[in-house]
Amino acid sequence: MNNPDHRTSAPRLASVTCARPLSGENTLAELLRTGDECAWIRFGNGMVGLGTAARFHATGPERFDAARQWWEDAVNGAAGTELPGTPALTGTIPVIPPHTLHHDDGPVPSAATAPIAFAAFAFDDASPVPSVVRVPEIVVSAVDGHAWLTWQVDLDAPEHRARAAQGWRPDAEGAEQRLAELLGSPGTGPASAAQIAGPDARTSPDATLTQGVLDREGYLSAVAAGVEAIRAGRLTKLVVARDAVVKTADPVDVPGVLGELTTRYADCWTYSVDGLIGATPEMLIKVERGQARARVLAGTLDRSGAPRGSDGTAFATRMLFEDEKQRHEHQLAIDSLTERLGPLTQSLDAHQEPFVLELPNVWHLASDVTAQLARSTEGGRRASALDLAQVLHPTAAVCGTPRDEAAALIRQLEHTERGMDRGLYAGPVGWMDAAGNGEFGIALRGAVVEDEHTVRLYAGCGVVAASDPEAELAETSAKMRPMLQALGLRD
Numbered sequence: 001m002n003n004p005d006h007r008t009s010a011p012r013l014a015s016v017t018c019a020r021p022l023s024g025e026n027t028l029a030e031l032l033r034t035g036d037e038c039a040w041i042r043f044g045n046g047m048v049g050l051g052t053a054a055r056f057h058a059t060g061p062e063r064f065d066a067a068r069q070w071w072e073d074a075v076n077g078a079a080g081t082e083l084p085g086t087p088a089l090t091g092t093i094p095v096i097p098p099h100t101l102h103h104d105d106g107p108v109p110s111a112a113t114a115p116i117a118f119a120a121f122a123f124d125d126a127s128p129v130p131s132v133v134r135v136p137e138i139v140v141s142a143v144d145g146h147a148w149l150t151w152q153v154d155l156d157a158p159e160h161r162a163r164a165a166q167g168w169r170p171d172a173e174g175a176e177q178r179l180a181e182l183l184g185s186p187g188t189g190p191a192s193a194a195q196i197a198g199p200d201a202r203t204s205p206d207a208t209l210t211q212g213v214l215d216r217e218g219y220l221s222a223v224a225a226g227v228e229a230i231r232a233g234r235l236t237k238l239v240v241a242r243d244a245v246v247k248t249a250d251p252v253d254v255p256g257v258l259g260e261l262t263t264r265y266a267d268c269w270t271y272s273v274d275g276l277i278g279a280t281p282e283m284l285i286k287v288e289r290g291q292a293r294a295r296v297l298a299g300t301l302d303r304s305g306a307p308r309g310s311d312g313t314a315f316a317t318r319m320l321f322e323d324e325k326q327r328h329e330h331q332l333a334i335d336s337l338t339e340r341l342g343p344l345t346q347s348l349d350a351h352q353e354p355f356v357l358e359l360p361n362v363w364h365l366a367s368d369v370t371a372q373l374a375r376s377t378e379g380g381r382r383a384s385a386l387d388l389a390q391v392l393h394p395t396a397a398v399c400g401t402p403r404d405e406a407a408a409l410i411r412q413l414e415h416t417e418r419g420m421d422r423g424l425y426a427g428p429v430g431w432m433d434a435a436g437n438g439e440f441g442i443a444l445r446g447a448v449v450e451d452e453h454t455v456r457l458y459a460g461c462g463v464v465a466a467s468d469p470e471a472e473l474a475e476t477s478a479k480m481r482p483m484l485q486a487l488g489l490r491d
């Protein structure tokens with residue numbers, strides 16, 4: 001019952017949050033020691049979660065509803081404390097002025113209102129891979145030089161139950177102590193930087209890349225079948241993905257890989273939740289105090305194919321903007337988002353023209369969408385980050401148009417006929433708080449750590465009537481490059 005791994009009834013959470021200076025550069029990444037930490041980091045901002053106060057798993061079409069119910073129960077029963085030393089209250093939330101904690105320099109917006117959870121959801125309703133919501137014991141969050149330490153406990157857990165009955169609640173001192181304990185605990189993998197080869201290494205004696213369940217031949221035939229279905233008028237766009245496996249001689253250095261991604265792909269959201277790791281350039285939805293933001297990507301150009309000596313951005317702009325296929329794919333992805341987001345907003349702004357997002361491996365056509373969330377007529381509640389992730393997933397960027405036809409064809413081509421399940425790849429991954437804020441990226445440019453020596457990478461491409469299977473295969477390799485490099489390998 002109290003095992004955080006197996007409990008399905010909501011925990012009785014209590015938390016304390018206090019301001020806590022962080023120093024130096026990229027200090028969130030330095031908290032990654034064992035590979036078991038949760039992470040959400042971009043340009044050094046974000047949060048890292050250590051330990052587990054509670055965890056929830058769900059599969060099937062109801063996975064989002066089940067997760068929301070569990071999380072709402074946990075939040076409604078939660079008690080928080082604003083500042084060190086303030087007596088904690090039970091059964092009420094929020095006990096702090098929403099989103100504002102006092103810092104030495106005066107009130108600054110906090111990253112989140114505790115309790116805070118990380119979450120990752122399977123792409124497909126039919127996937128047997130469990131979606132997960134994890135409430136870490138410790139969350140360190142950082143925003144533009146300000147940082148907070150949150151300690152979250154389940155008052156019903158065996159180690160807290162007796163003292164909780166006497167009125168004990170987490171406090172700031174205990175939070176520091178718990179952080180120190182968790183940082184000092186032995187890891188699951190060595191954090192040896194030496195294991196990570198330099199970014200230009202083409203091979204590594206310590207790691208090998210092998211084909212996945214859906215091998216190159218299988219991918220070419222799946223894309224060809226997708227193109228045929230599109231040309232036959234069954235659908236307009238389909239995203240076809242494949243997997244690849246990296247085997248390492250030494251245990252996979254997850255903190256090293258994540259550290260590498262936060263540095264090389266600082267503009268992406270580096271994520272880690274229960275073995276799902278990567279750095280995604282695509283924001284499904286971010287909710288912050290009633291405002292929603294998304295970054296839609298579709299349309300890709302491999303940077304390694306750019307002519308030498310040319311002005312890369314001008315080249316990419318020309319190639320992506322003037323390519324009908326890329327523009328079409330991009331517009332379908334934006335439409336799939338705005339059609340579903342629109343009804344939940346009071347205003348919505350999508351850029352008229354996309355821009356070119358430059359990443360170390362590829363260029364993308366990108367569009368940022370901003371919206372003011374509407375209050376519902378009954379109760380005045382605005383959609384939470386989790387609500388929106390559920391409504392928006394899967395967008396045409398990772399599924400296709402029309403959505404249901406594309407999802408069914410993905411299941412047929414990738415899974416039924418070729419045996420690959422996307423699992424958590426291309427599903428929403430991120431964090432959420434007690435006030436409905438949160439960020440869910442799309443779990444792209446990543447991998448699943450299957451065991452100490454095995455990492456499974458995934459990548460896919462949008463396919464339209466004009467797509468060439470060989471070109472799409474090459475694009476999947478470009479999309480796997482960040483993970484391969486971080487693992488000390490290159491495709």
Ligand SMILES: C=C(O[C@@H]1C=C(C(=O)O)C=C[C@H]1O)C(=O)O
Nearest residue numbers: 297299300397444459460461462
């Ligand atoms: C499906 C992936 O990427 C998506 C597909 C894109 C495309 O087809 O151009 C671009 C960005 C992402 O929306 C992936 O990285 O695996």
